[in-house]
Amino acid sequence: MSTPAPHDISSPLPPLPGHTSRGRLERVLRAGEFAVTAELNPPDSADPNEVFDRGAVFDGWVDGINATDGSGANCHMSSVGICALLTRVGYSPIMQISCRDHNRIAIQGNVLGAAAMGVNNILCLTGDGVQAGDQPGAKPVFDLDCMSLLRTIRLMRDEGRFLSGRKITSPPQVFLGAAINPFAPPYDFRPLRLAKKFEAGAQFVQSQYCFDAPMLERYMDQVRDLGLDEQCYILIGVGPLASARAAKWIRSNVPGIHIPDSIIDRLEGAADQKLEGKKICIEMLQQVREMTGVSGAHVMAYRQEELVAEIVHESGILKGRRPWTRESNPDFEAVTEAFETAKDQFEHPIDPEEAVAAAFEEH
Numbered sequence: 001m002s003t004p005a006p007h008d009i010s011s012p013l014p015p016l017p018g019h020t021s022r023g024r025l026e027r028v029l030r031a032g033e034f035a036v037t038a039e040l041n042p043p044d045s046a047d048p049n050e051v052f053d054r055g056a057v058f059d060g061w062v063d064g065i066n067a068t069d070g071s072g073a074n075c076h077m078s079s080v081g082i083c084a085l086l087t088r089v090g091y092s093p094i095m096q097i098s099c100r101d102h103n104r105i106a107i108q109g110n111v112l113g114a115a116a117m118g119v120n121n122i123l124c125l126t127g128d129g130v131q132a133g134d135q136p137g138a139k140p141v142f143d144l145d146c147m148s149l150l151r152t153i154r155l156m157r158d159e160g161r162f163l164s165g166r167k168i169t170s171p172p173q174v175f176l177g178a179a180i181n182p183f184a185p186p187y188d189f190r191p192l193r194l195a196k197k198f199e200a201g202a203q204f205v206q207s208q209y210c211f212d213a214p215m216l217e218r219y220m221d222q223v224r225d226l227g228l229d230e231q232c233y234i235l236i237g238v239g240p241l242a243s244a245r246a247a248k249w250i251r252s253n254v255p256g257i258h259i260p261d262s263i264i265d266r267l268e269g270a271a272d273q274k275l276e277g278k279k280i281c282i283e284m285l286q287q288v289r290e291m292t293g294v295s296g297a298h299v300m301a302y303r304q305e306e307l308v309a310e311i312v313h314e315s316g317i318l319k320g321r322r323p324w325t326r327e328s329n330p331d332f333e334a335v336t337e338a339f340e341t342a343k344d345q346f347e348h349p350i351d352p353e354e355a356v357a358a359a360f361e362e363h
Contacts, residue, residue: 021175023120025064035296037064042076060325069096073133087118100127103143115172124149154201178202182219183258191222204233206298229293239300241277
């Protein structure tokens with residue numbers, strides 16, 4: 001007789017027919033609601049409270065929180081570690097897996113471990129090259145790419161076996177996602193790329209930042225012509241720009257992000273550029289909300305995470321729906337106390353303020 005797991009608020013929801021996971025994000029999307037996800041800025045720290053605090057700013061406003069996996073080829077707290085913390089207090093994380101850093105053995109093990117901890121959503125990424133990060137001498141792995149990663153996890157979930165053919169006694173119940181970029185050339189290839197990801201196993205996709213609604217509409221026209229909007233849930237990325245200077249830097253230095261001159265001109269002409277960047281994001285979100293075939297939005301407010309709740313609220317995209325919110329729960333207090341006790345046992349406990357300063361240091 002198996003030993004029952006201790007009760008906690010991360011216990012999976014009852015299974016539903018046709019669902020591959022027992023998570024909230026899949027339920028929201030399959031119910032036809034406009035889903036909202038956000039991205040947690042991972043700490044350069046071993047302090048769990050930094051994760052809890054950063055997750056709390058999304059409380060009640062999003063249906064899923066992305067835990068990035070070494071984004072930009074820079075080292076931060078691991079995606080699986082962040083997910084372990086978020087699921088323990090009831091949030092619905094989307095665990096990103098970058099093929100750059102893990103071989104197929106590690107990836108399959110991490111998928112099982114994450115699913116055991118209550119992770120219901122996985123986003124499959126090839127990953128940026130190591131030369132993009134601050135440790136360019138690191139050895140890249142790329143044993144798999146996003147397509148083969150999708151197929152691998154789908155095999156584990158649907159057929160209950162590893163790539164080796166060995167049987168999995170309890171397959172992971174996960175909702176599979178991938179990334180898309182409608183705003184990078186060759187533009188006509190992008191819908192076909194989405195089709196390939198769907199065929200490989202993607203059930204939902206999150207896009208790169210959208211700052212050009214007409215360009216997105218042209219992409220969605222092609223997506224609808226292929227019928228992909230009825231086969232895969234499409235979440236469009238949006239985010240606030242802090243200033244015209246920041247927008248110019250991003251456009252010049254971050255591959256795949258398209259920012260029209262009209263957006264930069266508008267920021268330059270504003271008395272309060274940060275406020276104007278927020279207004280532009282809200283307007284873009286409202287336009288995305290009305291596009292046929294778009295199932296949700298992925299709000300990325302890098303170093304401005306506190307704005308996500310304001311942006312979602314002021315945009316009105318939820319139309320009165322209230323995503324899950326964590327209420328005061330003794331389980332959370334017990335977990336926090338346990339982590340604090342463990343941290344105090346170190347001879348040199350980590351200083352959260354120093355970790356935050358390091359994470360946000362300007363180069």
